[in-house]
Structures are given as structure tokens and as C-alpha cells.
Amino acid sequence: MIRYGQQDITQQDIDAVTEVLRSVNLTQGPSISRFEQAVMDHTGAAHAVAVNSATSALHIACVALDLGPGDWLWTTPNTFVASANCGLYCGARVDFVDIDPRTYNLCPATLEQKLIAAEKTGQLPKVVVPVHLSGQPCDMAAIHALGQKYGFRIIEDASHAIGGSYKGEPIGNCRYSDITVFSFHPVKIITTAEGGMAMTNCPDLATRLSLLRSHGITRDAALMTQPMDGPWYYQQVALGFNYRMTDLQAALGITQMTRLTHYVERRHQIADRYAHLLADLPVILPWQAPDSYSAWHLYVIRLKLDRIGVSHRKVFEDFRAHDIMVNLHYIPVHTQPYYQQMGFRQGDYPQAEQYYREAISIPMHPLVTEAEQDFVVQVLREAVAS
Numbered sequence: 173m174i175r176y177g178q179q180d181i182t183q184q185d186i187d188a189v190t191e192v193l194r195s196v197n198l199t200q201g202p203s204i205s206r207f208e209q210a211v212m213d214h215t216g217a218a219h220a221v222a223v224n225s226a227t228s229a230l231h232i233a234c235v236a237l238d239l240g241p242g243d244w245l246w247t248t249p250n251t252f253v254a255s256a257n258c259g260l261y262c263g264a265r266v267d268f269v270d271i272d273p274r275t276y277n278l279c280p281a282t283l284e285q286k287l288i289a290a291e292k293t294g295q296l297p298k299v300v301v302p303v304h305l306s307g308q309p310c311d312m313a314a315i316h317a318l319g320q321k322y323g324f325r326i327i328e329d330a331s332h333a334i335g336g337s338y339k340g341e342p343i344g345n346c347r348y349s350d351i352t353v354f355s356f357h358p359v360k361i362i363t364t365a366e367g368g369m370a371m372t373n374c375p376d377l378a379t380r381l382s383l384l385r386s387h388g389i390t391r392d393a394a395l396m397t398q399p400m401d402g403p404w405y406y407q408q409v410a411l412g413f414n415y416r417m418t419d420l421q422a423a424l425g426i427t428q429m430t431r432l433t434h435y436v437e438r439r440h441q442i443a444d445r446y447a448h449l450l451a452d453l454p455v456i457l458p459w460q461a462p463d464s465y466s467a468w469h470l471y472v473i474r475l476k477l478d479r480i481g482v483s484h485r486k487v488f489e490d491f492r493a494h495d496i497m498v499n500l501h502y503i504p505v506h507t508q509p510y511y512q513q514m515g516f517r518q519g520d521y522p523q524a525e526q527y528y529r530e531a532i533s534i535p536m537h538p539l540v541t542e543a544e545q546d547f548v549v550q551v552l553r554e555a556v557a558s
């Protein structure tokens with residue numbers, strides 16, 4: 173079976189996790205801050221807060237930015253549901269901005285039009301969540317400029333994008349955002365089984381994020397409302413959660429981080445080879461913005477349905493029949509029943525819907541071999557010829 177995405181676990185990873193298992197701290201030990209430091213060193217961000225998933229990181233990022241009832245969060249419909257759900261967790265309302273048909277990311281021009289309209293009705297968003305689909309960064313300079321003009325905050329959902337860069341700088345440095353979120357789910361670029369991290373350059377946001385990660389509880393006298401009763405003392409100063417990452421996971425994250433650059437280079441080799449092998453087939457290949465270096469989490473092809481005699485579904489099923497576990501990223505979030513019940517309709521975001529009718533994520537991870545790539549392309553060639 174060839175999967176669309178898959179983790180790479182080495183003996184180095186196993187040894188690191190085993191070492192934690194033999195230690196006294198299975199959670200809240202020294203590995204967490206070492207893992208956070210490794211990601212700060214890579215990205216250049218000033219602060220990092222490791223948590224148990226990117227979903228948790230998105231949630232506390234919204235809380236830290238004071239998103240609440242009466243506020244709006246805008247994101248792209250072409251994402252995993254978590255990028256939108258984080259707004260609903262806070263009681264805010266969620267709306268979407270259609271995608272750029274070339275990058276498949278949130279389109280800054282469409283965002284601007286929507287902002288102009290929203291300003292007139294007094295419904296400007298408090299938070300916008302751009303998602304770096306497949307690891308290709310959004311046009312963050314444009315989105316950031318709109319944020320300055322219209323006064324919204326920015327959370328980058330970089331779940332696909334650790335190891336990539338934008339205008340020559342690492343994704344996650346938060347130059348164009350308040351907070352950047354990474355995911356370490358096994359299909360992503362590096363893994364901690366479950367896990368996520370929130371990056372920021374703002375010390376105040378970092379303090380809030382780390383409070384929210386663990387019940388809103390602090391042992392830091394500087395954050396307390398009164399002097400400590402004694403050495404046992406702690407205070408709950410906010411309503412937080414238990415979103416902590418374990419030391420087992422952080423130890424895995426540390427060793428995975430040592431291979432990040434290698435992983436992304438390998439993904440680039442695979443992408444380049446696909447581009448070559450697929451060049452004569454009736455598919456649209458993923459376009460790359462010249463100022464970006466993708467982390468290549470996904471390799472998405474779009475079928476030119478007017479040039480082939482079979483349906484999208486048939487091609488997808490042909491892959492699966494050959495044990496090639498292709499996938500589709502993503503079902504537009506606004507078409508999910510939960511969002512339909514909030515009033516969204518089919519047709520609301522035509523670019524994302526058109527993309528959904530044509531897209532297939534073919535296998536892309538560091539362990540994909542050349543023979544497997546050749547097989548994937550052969551199956552596709554036969555599927556579109558039939």
C-alpha cells in the first residue's frame with residue numbers, strides 16, 4: 173500500500189522516547205522546552221508553546237487574541253475543519269474567503285473585496301486565519317497589509333508548512349502574523365504522534381498561550397493578584413485547558429526536528445520528479461509562487477475533466493483499487509452539514525468548490541520511492557486513458 177502521507181520513525185526517535193520512558197518525567201519535564209527551543213531556532217520566532225494538537229493551538233490562539241461572541245473569524249473554505257472550528261469554540265461567528273485558483277490558498281484580492289463590504293456593515297473580522305495549503309505559503313505580505321488597514325489579527329495555520337519559507341525567511345517566524353500554528357500529526361512534515369505548537373514574537377501573547385495550555389494556572393508570582401500563601405501556592409488567573417504535550421512526544425519532536433531540512437529536501441525531489449513524469453498528462457500541476465519554498469506536505473493534482481472521458485471519482489477509485497491511498501484535501505468546510513446548518517450554501521465559494529471537483533492528493537512523503545512514483549503515474553495514465 174502506498175499512502176498519501178506517512179511518518180518516518182528511526183531508531184534515533186525510538187531511543188529518545190525510550191529514554192523519557194525510563195526517566196521520572198513523562199510529562200512536564202525538560203523535553204518540552206528543548207523541543208520548543210528547537211522550533212524557535214529553526215523559525216526565528218521569539219516564543220513557542222507546545223501543545224497536544226494544532227487544533228488546541230488554534231483554539232488558545234483565538235482565546236489569547238480575545239476572540240469571543242460578537243466577533244468574526246474568517247478563513248479559507250479549502251482547509252481542514254479545525255481552522256474554522258477554533259472560532260466557533262470561542263463563540264465567534266465564522267465566515268470564509270474564497271481561494272486563489274492558482275495557489276489554492278485564501279485569495280488576498282477576494283479578502284480585500286470582502287473587507288470593503290464588511291466595513292460598510294460594521295462586520296469586520298477580528299481574526300483572519302490564512303492556511304498554507306500543501307506547505308505553500310499564502311501571500312502573507314498582502315494579507316498583513318490588509319490586517320494593518322482593517323485592524324484584524326492574523327493566525328497562520330501552518331499545519332502543512334514547517335520547513336518551508338516565504339520571501340527567504342522560515343514559515344513560523346511570525347513576521348506577518350500574531351501567531352503561527354504547526355501540527356505534528358503523523359501525516360504532517362514532522363510528527364509527535366499528536367501535537368502542535370504556537371509561535372509568536374509577542375511576550376504577552378506567549379504568556380497567555382502558556383497559561384491557557386494548562387488550566388490558566390500560574391506559579392509565577394509576577395502573574396498573581398496577591399502575594400503567595402507559601403511554596404505550594406499557585407493561582408488560576410484565566411480559564412484554560414489541559415492542552416499539554418507529554419515529554420514522550422516532545423522527545424520525539426526533538427529528534428524529528430533534526431531531520432526537518434532533509435525531509436523537506438526529499439519532498440522537493442519527489443515534487444520535481446512528479447512534475448517531470450506528469451508533464452504530458454491532462455492534469456494541472458501545483459503552481460509554485462516564485463517567492464516561496466513549499467514544505468510540500470501534499471502533492472495535489474487537478475484533473476482536466478474536459479479532456480478526459482472518466483469522472484473524478486472513477487480516477488480516485490482506480491488509485492484506491494491499486495492500493496494507492498490517495499486523498500482529497502479538502503472538502504470545502506462550508507459544505508459540511510454542521511456549517512450548512514449555520515446557513516452556508518453550495519455555490520457560496522465557487523473556486524474552492526471547483527477545486528474540490530478536480531483535486532486528488534497523490535502520495536507525497538519522504539519514504540516514497542521512485543518505483544512507487546512510477547507506479548502512481550502509470551495508474552493515473554491508464555485511468556485517464558480509459
Ligand SMILES: *Cc1c(COP(=O)(O)O)cnc(C)c1O
Nearest residue numbers: 225226227252254331355356357
Ligand atoms: C492537520 C491540520 C490541522 C489540525 O491538526 P491536529 O494537530 O491534528 O489538531 C489544522 N489545520 C490544518 C490545515 C491541518 O492540516
